[in-house]
Amino acid sequence: xxxxxxxxxxxxxxxxxxxxxxxxxxxxxxxxxxxxxxxxxxxxxxxxxxxxxxxxxxxxxxxxxxxxxxxxxxxxxxxxxxxxxxxxxxxxxxxxxxxxxxxxxxxxxxxxxxxxxxxxxxxxxxxxxxxxxxxxxxxxxxxxxxxxxxxxxxxxxxxxxxxxxxxxxxxxxxxxxxxxxxxxxxxxxxxxxxxxxxxxxxxxxxxxxxxxxxxxxxxxxxxxxxxxxxxxxxxxxxxxxxxxxxxxxxxxxxxxxxxxxxxxxxxxxxxxxxxxxxxxxxxxxxxxxxxxxxxxxxxxxxxxxxxxxxxxxxxxxxxxxxxxxxxxxxxxxxxx
Amino acid sequence: xxxxxxxxxxxxxxxxxxxxxxxxxxxxxxxxxxxxxxxxxxxxxxxxxxxxxxxxxxxxxxxxxxxxxxxxxxxxxxxxxxxxxxxxxxxxxxxxxxxxxxxxxxxxxxxxxxxxxxxxxxxxxxxxxxxxxxxxxxxxxxxxxxxxxxxxxxxxxxxxxxxxxxxxxxxxxxxxxxxxxxxxxxxxxxxxxxxxxxxxxxxxxxxxxxxxxxxxxxxxxxxxxxxxxxxxxxxxxxxxxxxxxxxxxxxxxxxxxxxxxxxxxxxxxxxxxxxxxxxxxxxxxxxxxxxxxxxxxxxxxxxxxxxxxxxxxxxxxxxxxxxxxxxxxxxxxxxx
Numbered sequence: 318x319x320x321x322x323x324x325x326x327x328x329x330x331x332x333x334x335x336x337x338x339x340x341x342x343x344x345x346x347x348x349x350x351x352x353x354x355x356x357x358x359x360x361x362x363x364x365x366x367x368x369x370x371x372x373x374x375x376x377x378x379x380x381x382x383x384x385x386x387x388x389x390x391x392x393x394x395x396x397x398x399x400x401x402x403x404x405x406x407x408x409x410x411x412x413x414x415x416x417x418x419x420x421x422x423x424x425x426x427x428x429x430x431x432x433x434x435x436x437x438x439x440x441x442x443x444x445x446x447x448x449x450x451x452x453x454x455x456x457x458x459x460x461x462x463x464x465x466x467x468x469x470x471x472x473x474x475x476x477x478x479x480x481x482x483x484x485x486x487x488x489x490x491x492x493x494x495x496x497x498x499x500x501x502x503x504x505x506x507x508x509x510x511x512x513x514x515x516x517x518x519x520x521x522x523x524x525x526x527x528x529x530x531x532x533x534x535x536x537x538x539x540x541x542x543x544x545x546x547x548x549x550x551x552x553x554x555x556x557x558x559x560x561x562x563x564x565x566x567x568x569x570x571x572x573x574x575x576x577x578x579x580x581x582x583x584x585x586x587x588x589x590x591x592x593x594x595x596x597x598x599x600x601x602x603x604x605x606x607x608x609x610x611x612x613x614x615x616x617x618x619x620x621x622x623x624x625x626x627x628x629x630x631x632x633x634x635x636x637x638x639x640x641x642x643x644x645x646x647x648x649x650x651x652x653x
Numbered sequence: 654x655x656x657x658x659x660x661x662x663x664x665x666x667x668x669x670x671x672x673x674x675x676x677x678x679x680x681x682x683x684x685x686x687x688x689x690x691x692x693x694x695x696x697x698x699x700x701x702x703x704x705x706x707x708x709x710x711x712x713x714x715x716x717x718x719x720x721x722x723x724x725x726x727x728x729x730x731x732x733x734x735x736x737x738x739x740x741x742x743x744x745x746x747x748x749x750x751x752x753x754x755x756x757x758x759x760x761x762x763x764x765x766x767x768x769x770x771x772x773x774x775x776x777x778x779x780x781x782x783x784x785x786x787x788x789x790x791x792x793x794x795x796x797x798x799x800x801x802x803x804x805x806x807x808x809x810x811x812x813x814x815x816x817x818x819x820x821x822x823x824x825x826x827x828x829x830x831x832x833x834x835x836x837x838x839x840x841x842x843x844x845x846x847x848x849x850x851x852x853x854x855x856x857x858x859x860x861x862x863x864x865x866x867x868x869x870x871x872x873x874x875x876x877x878x879x880x881x882x883x884x885x886x887x888x889x890x891x892x893x894x895x896x897x898x899x900x901x902x903x904x905x906x907x908x909x910x911x912x913x914x915x916x917x918x919x920x921x922x923x924x925x926x927x928x929x930x931x932x933x934x935x936x937x938x939x940x941x942x943x944x945x946x947x948x949x950x951x952x953x954x955x956x957x958x959x960x961x962x963x964x965x966x967x968x969x970x971x972x973x974x975x976x977x978x979x980x981x982x983x984x985x986x987x988x989x
Contacts, residue, residue, distance in 0.1 A: 389841055426843075454900075468845060469846050502801055507727045509886070510804045534889065534894035534896070535897035536893075538900070539897065539901075547890075550846060550887060553870065554869075554890065554891050555891065558871065559870075559898045560870070561872065561895070562874065562895045562898040564874070564875070565788070
């Protein structure tokens, strides 16, 4: 494998360097061929680089930045005024080809806007989507997209998400003929809003996809589909709701008592993939290079997972696969 | 208490009379003052009325219908062509004043359309909303609306939902000053779609509400708000997703082994209010009389719960309380 370099925004997420630096150190120690290019403020990074013995690591380059994108920043502000932020600099490195993938735990809206501006979408893709894995009752995984990059989506975008999700399922999850479904409020054809119903008509007519119709919220974990498509508002609420239920259950373990602790342990195992520390890493797909969004509340093991996911996508040449899909696959017969 | 009569659509839901007749029998036996007016096909009802010894019950009147609304029927079709359906006839009885509340487990879209046509919305209410209770980590409840009656909502509707939810929390849940929140994809002011952001501005300016801002999907069970407002698409997906997670967990109990069964029992107890058989009964509020939507997959205990909920709302005079709220409360300063 040729040299692989990942660019890391060290300042994103709720914790910054105390989480991201130990994760970077572990990635370097796990993968002897990995190079990292990290971005962050000198004051915040330096003590943690020292503590993790990374001040003179041969496969680590540090780029100090003077700005930082916070959760309060609007995407437009980040675009115009935060050119020396760690997020922007990491994406610039990706766009220049200094790195092959990028990971950030920062503000999703800003990451989306900066990535579109700097890295660019693939031909035929209007907007990138955030995609994540959901555990299924049968032990496998389904892909859910969009989980938060686009709060409003028209039918054409949902069709593009379906195509992108299909590519990820084929190449990253090795599913030869993924079942693609739309998330809706009922299984019958007349249910849902205009965008979903129109997307369903177009997906049904699409010869390159195995479209299986609608699924509902309670089907997300039922093994009924391999790729589940929705707009980013709905997907974000669905994903976070499932975390909320998991937390409601795990909360029981905080109270005293052997049984409650045992229960919490079991639930934790069963729900491990709804735990941000485990499923961490929603990928921003549809871009010309791999950008992975780490969960804001991720700890070091979770940020490490996000790095590993970025590496896996790069090794699967995911952006090129999606580009090829949009370039050569039978096209949507109702395309604009 | 004056005589209370509830109209029941016996044909709705996935099972019909095998579920609804035993529930009706139990309601009559639990509440000696309750009268029921039931609607359904003779062929489907008769054997179950006999089996449950209801053929000559003094507090039960049976009205046989020749039509039925199924899940496949569009709302428009039900409006135009199913005048002798059990759902329509039950709502007609409510509108005539023959009953004070109505319960149906049938097609949500059709129930919504027929109820608006026949029972009418309260002055100031554009569209009814489906409201349901969610268990909270602290042991209490929050109200979530809309959970499926309106797949698209503008800011004005979200503001109306907030006012209606506030009334339910005050009068049915006895909360003196309910905390009202909007469901969104982030806690910051710049997050979300236009309808949600505009609704937030209007709710903030509304002197009659204790608006606390945005909550996210993982806050639905966290005890952060008493009333959580969203459009019906998002609310439906969130509610069903939480059921899906519960089912994912409960499913593990089906496998053999004493420990798994024991733990499944604990999970079941903890999640009892995410179980359709327990939380059953989403109310269609904003109408001139109480209409309760029973879950399609509800069993007899769940359908009984929906009947009890309809009775409770009637005893709380909920429609009159909401009417009073819209009539006298400080009005939305940005109202259309």
